[in-house]
Amino acid sequence: MQNNDTDHIIQAIQQVCQTRHITYLHAIESGSRAWGFASPDSDYDVRLLYCQPSDWYLSLFEDKDTFEFIQNDLLSVPFDIGGWDIKKALQLLYKSNAVVFEWLHSPIVYEQKTDLMAHLQALSIDYFQPITVFHHYLGMAKNASHGLDLNAPVRLKKVFYLLRALLAAKWILTMHTPPPVIMMQMLELVDQKVQTEILTLIDIKRTQNESYIHQLSPIMISAIASLRASIDNPTFAPTTASDIAPLNAFYRSVVRSI
Template sequence: MQNNDTNHIIHAIKQVCQTRQITCLHAIESGSRAWGFASPDSDYDVRLLYCQQADWYLSLFDGKDTFEFIQNDLLAVPFDIGGWDIKKALQLLYKSNAVIFEWLHSPIVYEQKTDLTTELQALSIDYFQPITVFHHYRGMAKNAGSNLDFTAPIRLKKFFYLLRALLAAKWISTIHTPPPVIMRQMLELVDQEVQTEILALIDIKRMQDESYIHQLSPLMISAIESLRASIENPTFAETQISNIAPLNALYRSVVRSI
């Protein structure tokens, strides 16, 4: 059942698409709400794949293929919509962009062309390059943890951003598939005792605002250091980049259907 926030978001998506004269192909939630550790005051981060009107693709020079719309008074928390044109999205998929994998598998879907999404999800596996996506998450982990001092209380939000990035990097280096969007689905990578404490922290964050400060336990600090060490020197088998023809065919079918 859709709640009021969801209804407002779906209505906002339709308005934004109408104003920009674009067609929504796939609209999802990104960020902490999709990852499964939102606070009551977490922002809504709505992300779209869309297509333009047909003539846009026949222009001599490429037009702007992204947009961002922010509205702070629509809901009780900040709300923004960002999007990529389908051509850009497919180019990024070909390059094994980590974000496009997340968008295609978000557990929170506001609108989609189901057949197209299903085809994209199936195609995406052929373009997954483990080392490329691994470096994305390891870089996120380094950025998220660069200024954290675990001997003192830290914002729980920052801890979860670090933890998810570390888990995602370890998932890729050990399982060699795109990491799940929902963080708790990656907890099999850590010991049961650590899993239990992480789930308890998720419950705490669910009830606290984004500014909540928490002192991590020695167990959790040790788990973070262990995850960091586990992704320092990964080995990856060489993979072949898949033929671009299927993506070209999908792109042409989308444009021809406008």
Template sequence: MQPIPAKLAALAQQENLHFLLAVESGSRAWGFASPDSDYDVRALYIRPSAHYLAIDEGKDTFEFIEDEWFDVGAWDIRKALRLLRKSNAVLLEWLRSPVVYAADSAFVRDLNTLAPQYAQAAPLLHHYRGIARNALGAMDLHGEIRLKKWFYVLRPLLAARWAVQRGGIPPMTLAELMADLPPAAVAEIRDLVALKSGQAENYRHRLSASLIALTKTLAAEVAALTAPAPPAPATAPLDALFRTTLQRVYPC
């Protein structure tokens, strides 16, 4: 497969845009990939000034699907900054991805400087709790389950707890999110991560009694969490970042 940065460079030229940030999302970034995990590239981009000067709003997303192994989903800078204003968990995750394929260093620096002031526990809790609830509701913990799906329960439970108890932007990787778990649980989960790394995505597994209990305990704990309503977010810093980035990337 052609290297991902080269694919992105070709896409940027083809679509007449500039990638500000492109990262890996999904299991390869979360830290529990399988050999046949696909590549989920997520990105932020900016277009030339004329795109933003029309009376009608232009399209603010971009998607490219090459095959079942590689796809790109991207947001225009204005969409991304509006979502940051709402403490969007997905965008904040992308900023914490350990796998970066492309980055406009000035933009990423400034965005990371701004991001913490917009990361609010209430919307993050709502996002991660909802993901965990839906994933958990679709499985029988006491039966044989797809191991991948269990990680899709565990990780958002830990992220929700982190957002409320520690504050700020939760880490993206499962390894970092496990910091507050008992050592025995961490060791057992690490063993499952290692097991999954050698199995296909559809691998099925029967959880131990201790991990079933841990999952139920975390789910109950997260269900009971509360967070104060976020304060009204400031728009001016985001407007300034948009304008300075547009002028720098596409000077008039």
């Protein structure tokens, strides 16, 4: 990422917060740039966890707790920014929402209330429900597979979306923890030949635009089929609902600090 782009993004975050009268708690990159396989023309997908002025939380009826907009003239590639109010984010975390886990652990952080977010990251692991997050990535894999014939030349972008979702699902079954955000950190799940193939594809994608079409090797086609088979018919140990009190305490500390 170019430093100039980062400066523009931080300025946009600050402007959004000022215009909407919100305070960022955590502003990160999501999508392929965070996942480690961006193309030169990949979008910037900036996501915020934020809080409102304290009176917002004392209203009789709650107002909108999300926002998103796209600005096409900020950078040389598409740029969009959106976010969730902290109350919504904590409610989703309690339900083991996979997106919240990804946002909390994105490797690209633009702005952050560091102490607060370190506390929330530590709390989050208690709310990880393997079966819930597994089915999120299984659904992503099914969506990425739709209409995809790996024996023919395909958009490399779609292959990576499929591959990452399959690896994340297998990670959950194997490690019983939230999958890493960066796809390369999950490559231990496949053998060395497949790792080499994937790293080569990442290098190719870094030099080619999002529309690039690629013919996969027999090794990769077989590896993707093996990953699919490895996550069929999973079994999960029973889990119990986590105590909501720590999240309530965190939420109150945020609102009282505004």
